[in-house]
Each structure stands twice: as C-alpha cells, then as structure tokens.
Amino acid sequence: MTRLPASKPAVASIWGFFALSFAFSWLVWGAILALPLPDDLLLPCIILGAFGPSFAAIYLVQRYGQAAEKRDFWSRVFSFSRIGWAWYLVIMLIFPAIYFLGYYIYSFFGGTQPPVASLFSGLDSPSSILIFALIILFAGPVSEELGWRGYVLDPLQEKYGAIAGSLILGLFWIAWHLPLFFIEGTSQHAKGFGFQFWSWSFQLIMLSFVFTWVYNHTHRSILGAILLHLMANIAYPTNLDLTGEVVFTLLRLIIVLGIVVAWKREKPISLTLVSN
Structure with missing residues (x-):
C-alpha cells in the first residue's frame, strides 16, 4: 500500500518554496546570460543555480521548522534504513530497464542503441572519474531533491492528492529548467x-x-529520491530522432498510466505521522 506523507508540517509553504527556488536559480542562470563569464566558471555557475530547490528547502526548514521537523528532514536525507531492499532494487533498475526496453522497441523501427561504453567516454583517469561522479551526483540529485521531494511533495499531496500533486510538481519542474534552454553548452540548449x-x-x-x-x-x-534522480540521469536516452522520441514518450505514458491505475485501486489511508 502506498505510504502517504506525514501530516503537513507547520513549516510547509508550497508557493513560498517555489518562489524561493525559482528566484535563486533564475537569478544565477540569468547572470550567466547577462554577464560575460569566463568558460571555466560556466559549469560551476550552472550547478550553483541548480541548488535553488534544495537551498530553499533547507532555509525554510531551518528557519521555520520545529525541532522534530528538522530531525525528520535530515533523517530522510541520510537514513539508509528507510528504504527496503526491494525498493533499492526498484531505484537502481527502473530507469536502466526503461532505457534498454525503449531501445529494444526502437530497434524495430531502425533505431540503434549507443554502446553502453559511450555513456562513460572520456573517463580515462581517476580524477576524471571523480569529477564526473561529483557532477552527476550534485548537478541534479542533491541540488534539487531536498526541495522537490524532500520539502514540497508532502504538502502538494496532502492538498491535491498524489496524482494532481505529482502533475503540478512536474509542471513546475519543467518551468524551473527554462533558463537553461538559453545557455549554450547545456543539454537543454542542445534540445x-x-x-x-x-x-x-x-x-x-x-x-x-x-x-x-x-x-x-x-x-x-529524500535519499531514495536522490539515488533515483541519479539513475534517471545516467540512463537517459540521448540523440534520438523523432521516431525514438515517440517510442520513449509512449513507453513513459504507459508507466504513468500504470502508476495512476495502481493509485486509484489502493484504499485511502489516513495521513498519520510516519515514525523515524
């Protein structure tokens, strides 16, 4: 059965969180567009801007949260015991499974899967591996998930339900990325x-x-969300043509519909505080 969020913390502020997240990220990314930054500062500034959601969450929790809320927040960031072994497998395997299944279906339409080794091209030294690991961990998973899932998902679900709350968060997530589409060198700009x-x-x-x-x-x-975000970034299909994008979009639609049907069939449970 789905574990619904704890009763809404007093600190939770949906729109205040979104305002702070967007303000920080868009100001940093806007500065990249407005100022002539040297090339070696471009990536650090892009990553700094990505910390808007997590910085907003940390600020709101530490500034307005009660002691129990602060303990709960940081426990959810660092506790490995919250995640059962079956769900560790889900976290580690779901996006690679989508990746390989999508390319398998795509192959029937003439598409080809890039060699798995190409995902790690250029990682030919310990320093390059370390830098890559830090970037892929912090540029997205850590910089965002303390906010998106760690802070705002609970009140969104309590106010709108899991389905509408997930949709609202997804739409804000898309909008938050928009400045990156104007910054040369980002994957969004390439799209x-x-x-x-x-x-x-x-x-x-x-x-x-x-x-x-x-x-x-x-x-x-929150740790589970960080790891899930990490796997989603690693197993994201790239350089697809229109047919490939359609294949993966339809596959994603089936997954969303499956989750929604599962939620609809579950019995509602009361919103009680989940013990640490």
Missing part, C-alpha cells in the same frame, strides 16, 4: 524547443509520478 523539448517535458512528468510512487513507499526518503 531546443522542437520535438525533443516536448519529449523531454513528458520525461519530467513521468519522472514526477515515478518519484512520488517510490517516495511514498520508502518512508518519504
């Missing part, structure tokens, strides 16, 4: 606003539903 933009947008909607599903079954684990 542009053609069919890849719409496929990527639906990817975020699908991710929002999957993250809520996993989050609600792992005792509201």
Whole structure:
C-alpha cells in the first residue's frame, strides 16, 4: 500500500518554496546570460543555480521548522534504513530497464542503441572519474531533491492528492529548467524547443509520478529520491530522432498510466505521522 506523507508540517509553504527556488536559480542562470563569464566558471555557475530547490528547502526548514521537523528532514536525507531492499532494487533498475526496453522497441523501427561504453567516454583517469561522479551526483540529485521531494511533495499531496500533486510538481519542474534552454553548452540548449523539448517535458512528468510512487513507499526518503534522480540521469536516452522520441514518450505514458491505475485501486489511508 502506498505510504502517504506525514501530516503537513507547520513549516510547509508550497508557493513560498517555489518562489524561493525559482528566484535563486533564475537569478544565477540569468547572470550567466547577462554577464560575460569566463568558460571555466560556466559549469560551476550552472550547478550553483541548480541548488535553488534544495537551498530553499533547507532555509525554510531551518528557519521555520520545529525541532522534530528538522530531525525528520535530515533523517530522510541520510537514513539508509528507510528504504527496503526491494525498493533499492526498484531505484537502481527502473530507469536502466526503461532505457534498454525503449531501445529494444526502437530497434524495430531502425533505431540503434549507443554502446553502453559511450555513456562513460572520456573517463580515462581517476580524477576524471571523480569529477564526473561529483557532477552527476550534485548537478541534479542533491541540488534539487531536498526541495522537490524532500520539502514540497508532502504538502502538494496532502492538498491535491498524489496524482494532481505529482502533475503540478512536474509542471513546475519543467518551468524551473527554462533558463537553461538559453545557455549554450547545456543539454537543454542542445534540445531546443522542437520535438525533443516536448519529449523531454513528458520525461519530467513521468519522472514526477515515478518519484512520488517510490517516495511514498520508502518512508518519504529524500535519499531514495536522490539515488533515483541519479539513475534517471545516467540512463537517459540521448540523440534520438523523432521516431525514438515517440517510442520513449509512449513507453513513459504507459508507466504513468500504470502508476495512476495502481493509485486509484489502493484504499485511502489516513495521513498519520510516519515514525523515524
């Protein structure tokens, strides 16, 4: 049965959180667009801007949270015991499974899967491996998930339910990324606003539903969300043509529908505080 969020913390502020997250990220990314930054500062500034959601969550929890809320928040960040072994397998395997299944279906339409080794091209030294690991961990998983899932998902679910709450969060997640589409060198800029933009947008909607599903079954684990985000980034299909984007979009739609049907069939349970 789905583990619904704890009773809404006094600190929770949906719109205040979104305002702070967008303000920080868009100011940093806006500065990149407005100022002539040297090339070696571009990536650090992009990553700094990505910390808007997590910085907003930390500020709101530490500034307005009660002692129990602060303990709960940081326990959900660092506790490995919240996540059962079965859900560790889900976290580690669901996006690679989507990746390989999508390319398998795509192969019937003439598509080819990039060699798995290409995902790690250029990692030919310990220092390059370390830098890559730090970037892929902090540029997205850590910089975002303390906010998206760790802070705002609970009140969204309590106010709107799991389905509408996941959809609302997904739409804000898309909008939050928009400045990156104007910054040269980002993966978003490479996509542009053609069919890849719409496929990527639906990817975020699908991710929002999957993250809520996993989050609600792992005792509201922020660590679980960080690991899930990490796997989603590693196993994201790239350089697809229109046919490939359609294949993956339809596959993602099936996953979202499956989660929604599962939620609809579950009996509602009371919103009681989940013990640490």
